[in-house]
Amino acid sequence: MKRGKLMFELKFDEEKCLACPTFDCLVKCLYMDIDRDIAKTEMKKIISGEDSFVLHQCTTCYSCEEYCERGNHPFYLITDLQEKKGILPMPKPLKTQFINIPVPTRRDIPQFWAAEEPVISLCIFPEYINVINESKLFEELSIIIGRYFFCQLMYLHSGNPSLIRERLPGIIENIAKHNFKEVIFFHDECYSTFTSYTDAYGIKVPFKPIHFFTYLYNKLKERKEEIKPLNKKVAYQRNCSARLTPDREHLIDDIFELIGVERVERKFDRKNALCCGGVIRGQQKYDLFRDVQKKNVEDMVDVGAEYCVFNCPACFDSLSENVSKKDIKPIMMHDLCLLALGEKTARK
Amino acid sequence: MIEMNTIYKSLVEIVDEEYVSNRKEDLYIYSQDPGMMEPHEPEYVVMPRTTEEVEKIAKLANDKKIPIVPVGGSLSLSGLVIPHHGGIVVDLKRMDQVLEVNEKSRYVIIEAGVTTGKLKAYLEKNHPDLRFSIPDAPPSATVVGNIVIHGQGRLTQQYGFNSDMVTGLEVVLPTGEVCKIGSGSVSPYWFSLAPLPDLAGLFLGWFGTTGIITKLGLKLYPKKKIRDIEVFVVEDPNLVPDVINRVTHTEMAEDIFIGAQPYPPVFKDIIMIGMLLTGDSEDEIEFKRKMIWDALRIHIDSKEGGFMMMTPSIKQDLLEMPTSSTTRFADVMKGGGFEYCGPIIPVEKFPEAFQKLLEITTKYGITYGNACRIIGRSHCMMFSFGYPFNRADPENVERTKSALHDTNVASLDIGGVPWKPEVPAQKMIMEKMDKNTLELMNRIKKVLDPNGIMNPGNWEVE
Numbered sequence: 006m007k008r009g010k011l012m013f014e015l016k017f018d019e020e021k022c023l024a025c026p027t028f029d030c031l032v033k034c035l036y037m038d039i040d041r042d043i044a045k046t047e048m049k050k051i052i053s054g055e056d057s058f059v060l061h062q063c064t065t066c067y068s069c070e071e072y073c074e075r076g077n078h079p080f081y082l083i084t085d086l087q088e089k090k091g092i093l094p095m096p097k098p099l100k101t102q103f104i105n106i107p108v109p110t111r112r113d114i115p116q117f118w119a120a121e122e123p124v125i126s127l128c129i130f131p132e133y134i135n136v137i138n139e140s141k142l143f144e145e146l147s148i149i150i151g152r153y154f155f156c157q158l159m160y161l162h163s164g165n166p167s168l169i170r171e172r173l174p175g176i177i178e179n180i181a182k183h184n185f186k187e188v189i190f191f192h193d194e195c196y197s198t199f200t201s202y203t204d205a206y207g208i209k210v211p212f213k214p215i216h217f218f219t220y221l222y223n224k225l226k227e228r229k230e231e232i233k234p235l236n237k238k239v240a241y242q243r244n245c246s247a248r249l250t251p252d253r254e255h256l257i258d259d260i261f262e263l264i265g266v267e268r269v270e271r272k273f274d275r276k277n278a279l280c281c282g283g284v285i286r287g288q289q290k291y292d293l294f295r296d297v298q299k300k301n302v303e304d305m306v307d308v309g310a311e312y313c314v315f316n317c318p319a320c321f322d323s324l325s326e327n328v329s330k331k332d333i334k335p336i337m338m339h340d341l342c343l344l345a346l347g348e349k350t351a352r353k
Numbered sequence: 354m355i356e357m358n359t360i361y362k363s364l365v366e367i368v369d370e371e372y373v374s375n376r377k378e379d380l381y382i383y384s385q386d387p388g389m390m391e392p393h394e395p396e397y398v399v400m401p402r403t404t405e406e407v408e409k410i411a412k413l414a415n416d417k418k419i420p421i422v423p424v425g426g427s428l429s430l431s432g433l434v435i436p437h438h439g440g441i442v443v444d445l446k447r448m449d450q451v452l453e454v455n456e457k458s459r460y461v462i463i464e465a466g467v468t469t470g471k472l473k474a475y476l477e478k479n480h481p482d483l484r485f486s487i488p489d490a491p492p493s494a495t496v497v498g499n500i501v502i503h504g505q506g507r508l509t510q511q512y513g514f515n516s517d518m519v520t521g522l523e524v525v526l527p528t529g530e531v532c533k534i535g536s537g538s539v540s541p542y543w544f545s546l547a548p549l550p551d552l553a554g555l556f557l558g559w560f561g562t563t564g565i566i567t568k569l570g571l572k573l574y575p576k577k578k579i580r581d582i583e584v585f586v587v588e589d590p591n592l593v594p595d596v597i598n599r600v601t602h603t604e605m606a607e608d609i610f611i612g613a614q615p616y617p618p619v620f621k622d623i624i625m626i627g628m629l630l631t632g633d634s635e636d637e638i639e640f641k642r643k644m645i646w647d648a649l650r651i652h653i654d655s656k657e658g659g660f661m662m663m664t665p666s667i668k669q670d671l672l673e674m675p676t677s678s679t680t681r682f683a684d685v686m687k688g689g690g691f692e693y694c695g696p697i698i699p700v701e702k703f704p705e706a707f708q709k710l711l712e713i714t715t716k717y718g719i720t721y722g723n724a725c726r727i728i729g730r731s732h733c734m735m736f737s738f739g740y741p742f743n744r745a746d747p748e749n750v751e752r753t754k755s756a757l758h759d760t761n762v763a764s765l766d767i768g769g770v771p772w773k774p775e776v777p778a779q780k781m782i783m784e785k786m787d788k789n790t791l792e793l794m795n796r797i798k799k800v801l802d803p804n805g806i807m808n809p810g811n812w813e814v815e
C-alpha cells in the first residue's frame with residue numbers, strides 16, 4: 006500500500022520559489038485575494054510544510070500549476086500538503102464516494118483484445134461510445150473504456166492524492182498490456198495525468214499519450230474541404246485539468262479557426278477562466294459556487310456567445326443547464342466539429 | 354362439489370361468466386405474491402364492477418361462510434393477499450373509475466381498483482395543478498390497497514401516512530351492508546372524516562379483515578411547477594437523526610428519503626438523505642435549497658456530511674415518480690423474489706436499525722437495499738430492510754426467510770412496529786401488544802365479521 010507513496014516524489018524546486026519574482030501561483034489565484042507579500046509568506050510556509058490558509062481555502066482549481074511559469078508544481082505541492090495535514094477540501098463521505106467510484110465492477114472489462122491503433126481511451130464516459138463508433142470522423146478509432154483505465158487524477162480534489170500514485174502504476178500496466186505505441190485520451194484529465202502528473206512524480210509511461218484535440222485537429226485538417234464554417238460566436242469553458250497541459254491550449258484556437266467559429270474574447274477565458282463550479286459545490290461552498298457560475302454565464306451573455314463549448318463531460322453536466330437558460334447552447338467540442346462537418350452529434 | 358358449483362353459479366349470476374374463474378391457471382396466479390409467504394390457492398376469483406356486485410358477493414360468502422380476500426395490485430409483498438384459507442378472491446381492478454375531483458376543496462373520489470398509475474395520469478391530464486401522495490410502488494398498485502396498509506408516498510413527510518389523507522370511504526361490510534364513512538355519510542361532499550366519530554379506523558390497517566372498501570375519498574395537494582433534489586451524504590449512521598431533525602425543522606423539503614446500498618460503488622459505504630424541493634419558480638426553489646444548506650452547515654463544517662455531486666442521470670433517476678430504480682432493484686437477484694420488511698420506527702432509532710440491517714445481511718450473506726421515508730415532520734420513519742431474492746434458488750429463499758424473521762424480531766426489539774406485516778410478523782406484534790388492545794381488536798372484528806370470513810389468517814389470535 007505504502008509503496009506508491011514512498012516511490013514517487015514530487016519534483017519541486019524550492020530554489021525557484023525563493024528567487025521567484027512574481028509569486029504568480031498565488032497572486033493570480035481567482036479564489037483568494039492574495040498580494041505578492043502574502044503570497045511570499047504563504048508559499049514559504051507551504052514549502053516548509055507548515056499550515057497556511059491557502060491549504061484550507063483552495064478550491065482545487067488546478068490553475069496555479071499553469072500560473073507558475075517557472076516549471077514548478079505549486080498545486081501538486083498544495084495537495085500533497087493538504088493530505089499530510091489531514092485537511093479535507095471535501096467532506097469525508099464525498100471523499101469516500103470518490104475513492105469507490107473507480108473500483109472496477111463485474112461490468113468492467115480489463116482488456117480489449119480486439120482494440121487496434123489508433124485507439125482512444127474513453128475513460129469512464131460510456132455516453133460517448135456511440136459518437137465514436139458512428140461518426141465518420143472517428144471511424145478508424147478503437148475504444149478502450151472503463152474503470153481499469155481510469156486516470157485517478159480526481160483525488161487532487163478530495164485531499165488524498167497519494168491514492169493517485171498508489172493506483173496509477175496498475176492503470177498504466179492495464180493500458181500497457183495492449184502494447185499500444187500511442188493512446189488518444191478523450192478526456193484531457195487523463196492526458197494530463199499521463200503527461201504532467203507522471204512527469205512531476207517521475208512515473209514512467211510506456212506509451213505516448215495523445216491529446217484528443219491533437220487528433221481532432223489533424224482529422225479536421227484532412228477533411229478541410231468538407232467543413233462548412235459555422236460562423237458562430239462561441240464561449241469556451243476551460244476545465245481544471247487543462248491547466249496542467251497549457252501547451253495544448255493553442256489547439257482550441259486552431260480547431261475553432263478550422264471550423265469557422267469565433268472564440269469571443271471575454272473576461273473569464275484562457276488563464277483567467279473560471280471553474281465550472283462543480284467541484285466548488287462539492288466542497289460545499291454554495292455561495293461561491295453560485296457566484297462563480299453566475300459571473301461565468303453573465304460573461305458569456307455579455308459578449309453575445311451563441312454556444313458554450315466544453316471539453317470536459319463533467320463541466321458540461323455542471324454548467325449546461327445554466328447556459329441553456331440564457332439561450333446559449335452547450336456543446337462538447339467534438340460535437341461542434343461534427344456540426345461543421347454536417348454529421349450527427351451526440352449531445353444536444 | 355354441488356356446493357362449489359352453486360357458489361360458482363351464484364358468482365356468475367352476480368358478475369357474469371367472464372369475470373369469475375375457478376380455472377387452475379387463474380387460481381395459481383392468485384395463490385401467491387412476489388414475497389416470501391407460502392402460496393395457497395383460492396377456490397374462485399371474481400372481478401366485480403360495482404359496489405352492488407361486491408355487496409352481493411359479501412352476502413353470498415357470509416351466507417355460505419366462505420372466506421373472501423380483497424385484492425388490489427397484489428404488490429404489498431407480505432402475503433396479505435394470499436388466500437391462506439382458500440375461498441373467494443375478490444379482485445377489485447375492474448372498479449377503476451375516477452368518480453369526482455373537487456378542485457376547490459382538493460379531494461378526489463375513486464373506486465377501489467384505481468391504480469396509482471391511473472390516478473397520476475388522470476390528474477396530470479385533467480387537473481395539472483393537483484397531485485396525490487404517490488408511493489414508489491410499481492404503478493399497478495392500487496391507491497386503496499396502499500391506504501389499507503398505511504402506505505407512504507411522496508407527500509408523506511409533509512402530511513403523514515397516506516392513510517392520514519383519507520377524506521371518506523364507502524365500505525361493504527362482511528355482512529353485506531354498504532356504509533359511507535366521513536362527511537360523505539351526511540353530505541354530498543366527501544371533504545373530510547371530521548367532525549364525525551372516526552370510523553375509518555375500523556378499516557385502515559386491517560388488511561381487509563373488516564370489510565371491503567369500494568370507494569375512497571382522498572386529499573389532493575397543490576402540484577408545484579418545478580422539482581429539484583438535493584442529496585446529503587454521511588458515513589456515520591449516528592448523524593442521520595440530527596440531519597433529519599434539522600431538515601424537517603426548515604419545513605422546506607417536500608419528501609425526505611434515506612437510502613443505502615452496497616452497489617454501485619458510488620453508493621458504497623455512505624448513507625444518502627434525499628430531499629425533494631418543489632416550487633413554482635426558480636426563486637422559490639433556491640430559497641428552499643439555501644435554507645436546507647444553512648440548516649446542515651454544522652455537519653458540513655465538521656466534514657462529516659455534505660451534499661452529493663450528482664450526474665444528471667442520477668438526478669433524473671431520483672426525481673422520477675415513482676422511482677423505477679426501486680422496482681429495478683427489486684429484481685436485482687433475478688428469479689422474481691422481493692420482500693421488504695419496513696418497520697415504522699422512531700427517527701432516533703435509525704442508527705440501531707441500520708446496525709441490525711448490516712448484521713443480518715452479513716449473517717445470511719445476502720444483499721440489501723435500504724430505503725427509508727420520513728413520515729410527518731420527523732414524527733417517525735419507515736425503515737426498509739429490502740431483500741431481493743432468487744425464487745428459483747431454494748437455499749437463497751431459505752436464507753432470506755430467516756433474515757426476514759430476524760428483521761421482524763429486531764424491529765420490535767428496537768421499539769418499532771413492522772409495517773404491512775406478514776402473518777408470522779402479525780403474530781409477533783400481537784404477542785407484544787397490550788392485552789386489552791388486542792381484546793378490543795378481537796371484539797371489533799367479531800362484531801363486524803361474525804363468521805370470520807374476511808381475509809382469514811390475518812390479525813387473528815389463535
Ligand SMILES: Cc1cc2nc3c(=O)[nH]c(=O)nc-3n(C[C@H](O)[C@H](O)[C@H](O)COP(=O)(O)OP(=O)(O)OC[C@H]3O[C@@H](n4cnc5c(N)ncnc54)[C@H](O)[C@@H]3O)c2cc1C
Nearest residue numbers: 425426427428429488489490494495498499504505561566
Ligand atoms: C418496488 C416496490 C416499491 C414499493 N414502494 C412503496 C412505497 O414507496 N410506499 C408504499 O406505501 N408502499 C410501497 N410498496 C408496497 C406496495 O406495493 C404498495 O403499498 C401498494 O400500494 C399496495 O397496493 P396493492 O394494490 O398492491 O395492495 P394489495 O397488495 O393488493 O393489498 C394490500 C392489502 O389491502 C387489502 N385490500 C386491497 N384492496 C382492498 C379493498 N378494496 N378493501 C379492503 N382491503 C383491501 C388486501 O387484502 C391486502 O391485505 C412498494 C412495493 C414494491 C414492490
Ligand code: SF4
Nearest residue numbers: 022025030073077079
Ligand atoms: S511555484 Fe512558481 S510561481 Fe509559485 S513561487 Fe514558486 S516559482 Fe513562483
Ligand code: SF4
Nearest residue numbers: 034063064066067069
Ligand atoms: S488550485 Fe486554484 S484555488 Fe487553489 S491555490 Fe491554486 S489557483 Fe488558488
Ligand code: SF4
Nearest residue numbers: 244245246317319320
Ligand atoms: S469535471 Fe471538469 S472541472 Fe471537474 S474534474 Fe473533471 S475536468 Fe476538472
